[in-house]
Amino acid sequence: MATKARMETENIDDLVSDFSRFYILTILYEGPAHGYQILSRFKKRVKKEVSPSLVYPFLQQLERKGLVKHKLKSVGEKEKKVFELTRRGRELTTALFKRFAELVSIAIEPSLYVCAHCGCKVYEGAYRETIGGEELAFCCKHCARSYKEMKNAPQSSEQN
Numbered sequence: 001m002a003t004k005a006r007m008e009t010e011n012i013d014d015l016v017s018d019f020s021r022f023y024i025l026t027i028l029y030e031g032p033a034h035g036y037q038i039l040s041r042f043k044k045r046v047k048k049e050v051s052p053s054l055v056y057p058f059l060q061q062l063e064r065k066g067l068v069k070h071k072l073k074s075v076g077e078k079e080k081k082v083f084e085l086t087r088r089g090r091e092l093t094t095a096l097f098k099r100f101a102e103l104v105s106i107a108i109e110p111s112l113y114v115c116a117h118c119g120c121k122v123y124e125g126a127y128r129e130t131i132g133g134e135e136l137a138f139c140c141k142h143c144a145r146s147y148k149e150m151k152n153a154p155q156s157s158e159q160n
Ligand SMILES: [Zn+2]
Pocket: 115, 116, 117, 118, 119, 120, 138, 139, 140, 143
């Protein structure tokens, strides 16, 4: 079964070979959209135009693979195709997001600190203090103080 899921993920790799296609899936993941909405959301967020000659054939490909379905909806006087991910399409998109997150975490993690006291993630502006000869990062002064208190009096952590 794991093998089957893997094959399907590889299948989608052939389809999603660039950022534009990846981002079209992201838009569909948020909810149903017709072609023009996909084009305009793409432009608004990516700050770049995506060609309709990429979007429409891609939607057709996804539909043939059973990853997307469409409904006809009247918008003004016209009927528009509203595209939506199928359940399988959502599953594959989620798998793709996870893989993508793993890839980008390599670039993001080095700038990420974890507060030595509460364990929350600090993206920038960590509060640093040298305690016991070791430079530690905290999310705030208060966490640094609590950390020192706990370190100096490990038995008294129940007081507060
Ligand atoms: Zn903290």
